[in-house]
Amino acid sequence: MTYRSHFKHKTLPYLLLLPQLLITAVFFLWPATRAVYQSFLRQDAFGLNITWVGLDNFARLLNDRLYLQSFGTTIVFTVAVAFTALAIGLAFAAAADWVLRGSNLYRGLLMLPYAVAPAVAGVLWFFMFNPSLGILANFLEAIGYDWNHYLNGRDALILVIVASAWKQIGYCFLFFLAGMQSIPKSLVEAAAIDGATPRHRFWSIIFPLLGPTTFFLIVINIVYAFFDTFGVIHATTAGGPIQATSILVYKVYVTGFIGQDLGSSAAQSVILMLIVIGLTFIQFRYLGRRVHY
Amino acid sequence: MVERSRHVTVLAHAVLILGVLLTLFPLWVAVVGSTHRIENLQSGTFPLLPGDQLVENYTAVLNEGDTAAGRVPATRMLFNSFVMAVGITVGKIVVSYLAAFAIVYFRFPGRNLSFFLIFITLMMPVEVRIVPTYDVVSNVLAPLQRLLEITRLDRVIEALAGIEVSLRWSLINTYTGLILPLIASATATFLFRQTLMSVPDELLEASQIDGAGPMTFMTRILLPISRTNIAALSVILFLYGWNQYLWPLLVAQQDRLVTVIVGIQRIVNAAETQPLWNQALAMTVLAILPPMLIIVLLQRLFLKGLIDFEK
Numbered sequence: 001m002t003y004r005s006h007f008k009h010k011t012l013p014y015l016l017l018l019p020q021l022l023i024t025a026v027f028f029l030w031p032a033t034r035a036v037y038q039s040f041l042r043q044d045a046f047g048l049n050i051t052w053v054g055l056d057n058f059a060r061l062l063n064d065r066l067y068l069q070s071f072g073t074t075i076v077f078t079v080a081v082a083f084t085a086l087a088i089g090l091a092f093a094a095a096a097d098w099v100l101r102g103s104n105l106y107r108g109l110l111m112l113p114y115a116v117a118p119a120v121a122g123v124l125w126f127f128m129f130n131p132s133l134g135i136l137a138n139f140l141e142a143i144g145y146d147w148n149h150y151l152n153g154r155d156a157l158i159l160v161i162v163a164s165a166w167k168q169i170g171y172c173f174l175f176f177l178a179g180m181q182s183i184p185k186s187l188v189e190a191a192a193i194d195g196a197t198p199r200h201r202f203w204s205i206i207f208p209l210l211g212p213t214t215f216f217l218i219v220i221n222i223v224y225a226f227f228d229t230f231g232v233i234h235a236t237t238a239g240g241p242i243q244a245t246s247i248l249v250y251k252v253y254v255t256g257f258i259g260q261d262l263g264s265s266a267a268q269s270v271i272l273m274l275i276v277i278g279l280t281f282i283q284f285r286y287l288g289r290r291v292h293y
Numbered sequence: 294m295v296e297r298s299r300h301v302t303v304l305a306h307a308v309l310i311l312g313v314l315l316t317l318f319p320l321w322v323a324v325v326g327s328t329h330r331i332e333n334l335q336s337g338t339f340p341l342l343p344g345d346q347l348v349e350n351y352t353a354v355l356n357e358g359d360t361a362a363g364r365v366p367a368t369r370m371l372f373n374s375f376v377m378a379v380g381i382t383v384g385k386i387v388v389s390y391l392a393a394f395a396i397v398y399f400r401f402p403g404r405n406l407s408f409f410l411i412f413i414t415l416m417m418p419v420e421v422r423i424v425p426t427y428d429v430v431s432n433v434l435a436p437l438q439r440l441l442e443i444t445r446l447d448r449v450i451e452a453l454a455g456i457e458v459s460l461r462w463s464l465i466n467t468y469t470g471l472i473l474p475l476i477a478s479a480t481a482t483f484l485f486r487q488t489l490m491s492v493p494d495e496l497l498e499a500s501q502i503d504g505a506g507p508m509t510f511m512t513r514i515l516l517p518i519s520r521t522n523i524a525a526l527s528v529i530l531f532l533y534g535w536n537q538y539l540w541p542l543l544v545a546q547q548d549r550l551v552t553v554i555v556g557i558q559r560i561v562n563a564a565e566t567q568p569l570w571n572q573a574l575a576m577t578v579l580a581i582l583p584p585m586l587i588i589v590l591l592q593r594l595f596l597k598g599l600i601d602f603e604k
Contacts, residue, residue, distance in 0.1 A: 016395035031425035117536035231538035
């Protein structure tokens with residue numbers, strides 16, 4: 001970067017950077033700092049007394065059965081969403097990469113859920129699974145399963161997993177397909193000449209070469225399931241029944257805005273920020289070594 | 294040429310058709326449900342084909358809104374979503390482009406620090422720091438107030454002018470509040486930085502010989518060559534802005550500012566009994582249609598934006 005020629009100007013670069021830095025400072029750095037600061041404080045119920053409690057908010061969270069349960073739910077939810085979206089996206093991409101005819105049409109249709117907001121995806125599946133009038137709930141009832149996400153925590157969790165994964169399949173599909181199409185045909189042809197079956201060629205050549213794409217999508221899907229699915233939960237199950245779908249990002253919101261427990265909410269924010277920083281770090285390490293075929 | 298097994302081709306088409314069904318089925322259910330009377334939906338067997346209430350349901354939602362959810366017409370909500378999405382798109386692009394231009398084409402003290410400050414906002418969604426961000430938006434001048442208190446300048450002003458300094462400026466229930474906090478984006482800055490770094494040095498040298506200043510160089514040379522990048526990014530950012538949920542839920546507390554995505558949730562969760570699902574689904578279709586049209590009509594730009602943006 002240092003070899004570039006550039007302009008010499010004393011004030012202009014600062015003026016150009018000012019809008020971005022100002023917005024970053026006011027709406028990002030300041031709130032993030034406040035979150036860290038507040039995580040060491042506790043307010044009484046009326047907001048009159050604020051005391052410094054050190055790490056006590058964190059200690060309480062780690063001893064709070066409900067918080068730990070929410071952590072567990074988040075991990076189950078995240079793994080299920082990420083795995084479902086990746087596996088199905090990969091299968092569709094492999095099929096679209098194979099067919100000669102219609103692959104553009106398939107691609108055009110399979111990417112459509114990208115346009116659907118997570119909250120809207122949630123509402124659609126919430127409706128289809130509605131115990132009294134939903135088409136899928138009716139179907140399940142017909143085959144002998146009494147579906148009810150209002151009462152059954154496992155049903156509710158499956159509902160939000162399905163809705164969240166559905167929205168993400170198209171995204172995984174597009175990246176897998178782009179990855180497959182950038183693999184040189186000569187590699188696959190050479191293997192075919194050596195007598196490798198299509199299944200063999202996929203698992204021993206194509207899939208390993210998709211390593212970077214897969215890794216990238218795993219990180220993206222984890223971030224998605226952790227943070228972008230707030231709308232899915234809030235618009236449908238509202239964390240229930242009895243906390244069954246209360247993932248961490250939903251819990252921060254409930255603790256802060258409904259429970260008005262600012263110290264605990266801030267501590268939860270700090271924990272989530274640490275998770276984001278960890279994920280960003282992992283992704284950047286990987287991005288630095290990204291393989292171009 | 295690789296030999297092509299017919300079995301595999303048939304299997305591949307079967308998988309893809311299954312995929313298309315899985316993708317389209319929920320959307321089809323929404324379209325069908327939005328064209329029936331509520332009684333038809335409650336009858337116990339869901340209809341698989343559209344009904345005859347298309348015009349009635351959509352005009353009701355567009356003009357009057359749902360009775361249980363504050364009677365906000367969907368036209369209003371669509372307008373709000375549009376303003377928010379366009380505001381975020383334009384804001385992010387302008388702010389990020391200027392910042393990237395400064396970082397690539399100037400050498401100045403604090404350049405690395407600025408880059409670092411922008412960098413750390415990467416991937417930090419508003420959801421994780423929602424409470425303090427909401428606090429800031431309910432009084433944007435709080436940081437400045439704090440600064441005055443720490444430096445004791447508030448006391449100085451009080452002593453000199455006799456005014457107690459209490460700065461308040463709330464962005465709750467304003468379009469600015471919906472848009473501004475979401476336009477700081479490291480990703481867009483990074484993307485533009487990459488684009489600008491790939492511009493050949495000779496262009497700058499040539500235009501400097503011709504006597505062009507930095508702003509002329511940016512508007513006359515750089516902007517035209519980054520046109521496709523900007524367009525592709527705009528598509529992704531528009532979808533991002535349109536599909537926002539938590540932020541408008543908190544900031545747009547008045548009915549007149551509700552966005553369409555939040556509006557759906559209001560219908561679904563407003564009624565004590567079963568909501569008017571036909572209207573909720575009509576609203577869902579209206580909420581999905583604009584972004585879907587964009588990715589279908591601008592497919593090339595959308596795909597380019599997606600790949601660029603996530604690099």
